[in-house]
Amino acid sequence: MVLSLFLLSLLASAASAELSKAVRYACQSPTRDPLKGCPKHTLLVDRSASNSSHGAERFSTIQSAVLSLPQDNTTQYILILPGQYTEQVNISRPGPLYLLGQTGSPDSVGRNTVEVLWHQATGTATTGTLDNAYTSTLTIAPTLNSSLTGSGPTGNPVPADTPFGNFDFRAYNLNFTNDYLPYSAGPSLALSTSYANTGFYRCSFSSYQDTIYVGKLANSYMSHCEIAGQTDFLYGFGTLWIEKSELKMRSCGGGITAWKGTNTTFENKYGVYIHSSSVVAANSSIAPAMVGKCALGRPWNAQHRSVFAESYLDASIRPSGYITWGSTDPRVTNLTMMAEYRDFGPGWNETGRIEGNVTRVLTAKEWEPYSSPAKVFQYFKSGKTGNVGWVDWWA
Numbered sequence: 001m002v003l004s005l006f007l008l009s010l011l012a013s014a015a016s017a018e019l020s021k022a023v024r025y026a027c028q029s030p031t032r033d034p035l036k037g038c039p040k041h042t043l044l045v046d047r048s049a050s051n052s053s054h055g056a057e058r059f060s061t062i063q064s065a066v067l068s069l070p071q072d073n074t075t076q077y078i079l080i081l082p083g084q085y086t087e088q089v090n091i092s093r094p095g096p097l098y099l100l101g102q103t104g105s106p107d108s109v110g111r112n113t114v115e116v117l118w119h120q121a122t123g124t125a126t127t128g129t130l131d132n133a134y135t136s137t138l139t140i141a142p143t144l145n146s147s148l149t150g151s152g153p154t155g156n157p158v159p160a161d162t163p164f165g166n167f168d169f170r171a172y173n174l175n176f177t178n179d180y181l182p183y184s185a186g187p188s189l190a191l192s193t194s195y196a197n198t199g200f201y202r203c204s205f206s207s208y209q210d211t212i213y214v215g216k217l218a219n220s221y222m223s224h225c226e227i228a229g230q231t232d233f234l235y236g237f238g239t240l241w242i243e244k245s246e247l248k249m250r251s252c253g254g255g256i257t258a259w260k261g262t263n264t265t266f267e268n269k270y271g272v273y274i275h276s277s278s279v280v281a282a283n284s285s286i287a288p289a290m291v292g293k294c295a296l297g298r299p300w301n302a303q304h305r306s307v308f309a310e311s312y313l314d315a316s317i318r319p320s321g322y323i324t325w326g327s328t329d330p331r332v333t334n335l336t337m338m339a340e341y342r343d344f345g346p347g348w349n350e351t352g353r354i355e356g357n358v359t360r361v362l363t364a365k366e367w368e369p370y371s372s373p374a375k376v377f378q379y380f381k382s383g384k385t386g387n388v389g390w391v392d393w394w395a
């Protein structure tokens with residue numbers, strides 16, 4: 001009896017932690033009963049819902065659904081119906097949480113029907129000087145302290161007893177936008193994630209400055225996504241792997257990547273890896289003015305690590321590839337890794353890279369230690385690599 005209950009609970013937990021592609025597609029597909037095909041207990045968000053709706057409970061905001069969930073390790077699902085949701089979403093629970101956008105075309109980011117929208121920036125006379133964390137459309141972090149960017153080479157000192165936050169967050173077919181102004185006007189984040197494992201599949205992220213913050217002890221995996229920005233639009237302290245995605249440059253400012261490395265007692269692989277992706281001007285009207293002007297990145301601190309690997313670069317990329325932080329403050333030492341491996345397209349200029357003397361062009365042997373998500377995603381505290389149980393390879 002005791003044994004069979006034990007087995008049953010094991011089976012139940014195995015089943016609940018898994019969301020097969022078939023079940024996910026069935027759940028996401030628009031049907032008369034929107035929750036048809038979804039895992040049991042999936043919450044429903046419908047922007048046009050009122051509290052008096054008949055039938056299943058509907059939440060009118062994503063955040064109200066998130067706040068109704070227990071702060072525990074259970075696996076939870078939220079299905080979001082089409083529309084624009086003007087709100088900040090903040091997730092601090094530890095257990096697996098999967099957000100699904102309703103769509104008849106789950107294999108197309110271009111046909112996503114849900115946009116989560118916020119409009120806030122910081123760091124200018126008109127916006128005030130709040131920490132970047134407060135501007136983000138989506139936040140996944142256990143505490144406020146863990147999510148603060150802070151200042152100086154090591155950023156906000158996060159208290160040592162801070163626990164890890166969400167260990168398996170996934171978003172499918174959702175757009176996250178911070179539309180403060182249609183140009184760089186201070187940090188305005190679409191995503192802020194720290195002390196968490198987060199996966200994004202066919203999602204879009206758009207803003208102009210600091211679009212994506214992958215902060216301390218964060219592991220983030222994105223595949224088939226679109227990321228639009230102008231200045232330092234991939235930044236952070238953690239580890240970000242971008243696979244088969246499109247980076248859209250909305251103008252050239254700073255660099256595409258700006259990372260801060262950290263000294264640890266174990267060898268760390270913190271950094272941003274862009275693999276099998278394309279890096280292109282956001283549209284053809286702005287492309288001509290950008291030729292040869294955009295930098296792949298610049299070192300936010302001297303231990304910056306980023307690699308663009310096996311990716312297509314359009315003509316917007318400048319001959320040198322990367323740049324120093326500034327002429328009087330280069331922030332480049334032998335610890336800096338601003339690298340490329342087998343990039344191609346008009347933005348790849350071998351002579352330019354050599355003359356520029358700031359980009360490291362990796363050999364196959366030098367790329368090998370970073371060449372897959374399992375080699376770079378590390379476990380909390382131990383620093384062991386292979387932390388990929390939360391990655392959906394088949395999305």
Ligand SMILES: *[C@@H]1O[C@H](CO)[C@@H](O)[C@H](O)[C@H]1NC(C)=O
Nearest residue numbers: 050051057058059060061064
């Ligand atoms: C119902 O309305 C209240 C007050 O506006 C709100 O706090 C609550 O989250 C709503 N419930 C749902 C299910 O949306």
Ligand SMILES: *[C@@H]1O[C@H](CO)[C@@H](O)[C@H](O)[C@H]1NC(C)=O
Nearest residue numbers: 071072073074094095164167
């Ligand atoms: C929740 O899961 C994490 C990761 O598996 C584990 O470290 C933690 O102890 C669990 N917490 C509880 C309250 O079970």
Ligand SMILES: *[C@@H]1O[C@H](CO)[C@@H](O)[C@H](O)[C@H]1NC(C)=O
Nearest residue numbers: 109110112113114115175204
């Ligand atoms: C989501 O983003 C994609 C890609 O940029 C776009 O084609 C789509 O129209 C957007 N959907 C919404 C609802 O904003």
Ligand SMILES: *[C@@H]1O[C@H](CO)[C@@H](O)[C@H](O)[C@H]1NC(C)=O
Nearest residue numbers: 090092133134139143144147
């Ligand atoms: C996110 O929610 C947590 C938990 O409620 C809170 O401590 C934190 O301040 C929030 N973060 C932001 C950036 O508002």
Ligand SMILES: *[C@@H]1O[C@H](CO)[C@@H](O)[C@H](O)[C@H]1NC(C)=O
Nearest residue numbers: 143144145146156157158159
């Ligand atoms: C944030 O961390 C600082 C120390 O780094 C501490 O003084 C402060 O109380 C913490 N704030 C919260 C809300 O935990």
Ligand SMILES: *[C@@H]1O[C@H](CO)[C@@H](O)[C@H](O)[C@H]1NC(C)=O
Nearest residue numbers: 182250251282283284285286
């Ligand atoms: C092209 O991109 C720029 C920068 O995001 C934007 O301001 C402009 O409206 C876009 N033009 C077209 C035709 O989409």
Ligand SMILES: *[C@@H]1O[C@H](CO)[C@@H](O)[C@H](O)[C@H]1NC(C)=O
Nearest residue numbers: 153154261262263301303335
């Ligand atoms: C890491 O250690 C190196 C060598 O001691 C030092 O130069 C650098 O400033 C340190 N960086 C950080 C971010 O602490």
Ligand SMILES: *[C@@H]1O[C@H](CO)[C@@H](O)[C@H](O)[C@H]1NC(C)=O
Nearest residue numbers: 302303332333334335336337
């Ligand atoms: C980096 O340079 C310093 C001296 O500036 C040297 O002590 C150190 O060994 C070098 N580190 C590596 C990894 O080459």
Ligand SMILES: *[C@@H]1O[C@H](CO)[C@@H](O)[C@H](O)[C@H]1NC(C)=O
Nearest residue numbers: 292319320349351352353355
């Ligand atoms: C490649 O870089 C070199 C050196 O900076 C430059 O002279 C040349 O014009 C560049 N070629 C292209 C096609 O941009």
Ligand SMILES: *[C@@H]1O[C@H](CO)[C@@H](O)[C@H](O)[C@H]1NC(C)=O
Nearest residue numbers: 332333334354355356357358
């Ligand atoms: C390239 O840069 C390094 C410093 O990063 C410097 O020591 C070296 O002299 C430079 N080489 C050329 C050819 O400018």
